[in-house]
Amino acid sequence: MNRKTFISAAMATLLALGAGASLAQDYPAKPVRIMVGATAGGGTDILARMLADKFRVSMKQSFVVENRPGAANTLAADATAKAPADGYTLLVATNTGQAIAPHLLKLAYDPLKDLQPIGMVVVVPHLLLVGADEKARSAGELIAEIKANPSRYAYASSGIGSTQHIAGESLNLTAGTKAVHVPYKGSSAAHTDLIGGQVQFMLDTTSSAMGQVKAGALRALAVTTPKRLDELPNVPTVRELGMPSLEITTWYGLYTTAGTPRDVVDKLGAELQRTLKLPDVQERLRALGGQSEDLTLQQFTEFGRSEFERFGKLVKAANIKAQ
Structure with a gap:
């Protein structure tokens, strides 16, 4: 390479780097959409609106939540996957849409290739729940009752393909029970x-069930996290009960369109981490029974891929089909 060619190449590289830095510095220069694959008022929507309020103040730009419920949270993900790759369309997603639905539905996008992870928002554990009048006082007693009276026992979920559904089938697989699944339209x-x-x-999330548990209407027999919850210190973990395969949670992550410039992704990731450390945000997440996970971008990306593979195996093992 002669001297003139080398200088030209170096100048081109510097200009490209400068353009990228300018893009991140100027971002966001216009309103940003935050897509939500669920209806207003639910857990995903609450988290998205919390982030929108905080980002609006700190980044001095409008962040607008757009709800597109349906198809197991995948309609919002589809819109994000097909948006311009500029960081102006974000997605608050859950493992229902990112790791379960792709194994049940024929999608027009690839969640691992067409969506760019930004960061983990929160992880919400599940509780093994029974009604206050149920005879079983422990997980062991419940499993024994199911085995002794298989025709009597059915478990609820918030819908086919939900994490509650997967968790219920995992209990059947782990304990050798055959409880019938009854799907509902919400918890x-x-x-x-x-x-x-x-x-x-x-098996429902703490964010949905904690109020009923504390009111005494529902009784928690186990929690699906490796450690007991501070809010329910007397409730054992599924690991303590010898069922670590039931460590299934509902997690929420922030994504954008694949191909978005890395400096914009990094800026959003840094802003997300700063927001999640705010005392009032921490208080709101604790109220949902949620736990923050301080993951790097690479760790969150790898976590999403491992969850995709894990839930794919569970869907196959339980022979779950979309209806």
């Missing part, structure tokens, strides 16, 4: 029937 309706005895147990 609230499921809780009503669980309290009334129409279904006998459920």
Whole structure:
């Protein structure tokens, strides 16, 4: 390479680097959409609006939440995957859409290739729940009752392909039980029937069930995290009970369109981590029973891929089909 060619190449590299730095420095220069694959008022929507409020103040730009419920949270993900790769379309996603639905539905996008991870928002554990009037006082007693009376026991979930559904089938696989799955349109309706005895147990998120547990309407027999919860110190973990395969949680992550410039992704990731450390945000996450996970971008990306593979195996093993 002669001297003139070398200088030209160096100048081109510097200009490209400068353009990238300028892009991150100027971002966001216009309103940003945050896509949510669920209806307003649910856990995903609450988290998205919390982030939108904080980003709006700190990044001095409008962040607008757009709800596109349906198809197991994949409609919002599809819109994000097909948006311009500029960081102006974000997605608050859960493992229902990112790791379970792709194994049940035929999608027009690849969640591992067409969506760019930004960072983990929060992990919400599940509780093994029974109604206050249920005979079983422990997970062991519940499993023994299911085996002794298989035709009597059914478990609830918030829908086919939900984490609650996967967790219930995992319990069947782990314990050798054959409880029947009864899907509902959301946790609230499921809780009503669980309290009334129409279904006998459920593995639901702390964010949905904690209020009913503390009110005494539902009884928690186990929690699906490696450590006990500070809010429920007397409830054992599934690992303590010898069922570590039931360590299934609902997690929420922030994504954008694949191909978005790395400096924009890094800026959003840094802002997400700063926001999650705010005392009022920490308090809100604790109220949901959520746990923060301080993962690097690479760790979160690898976590998403491992969850995709893990849930794919569970869907196959339980022979779960979309209906």
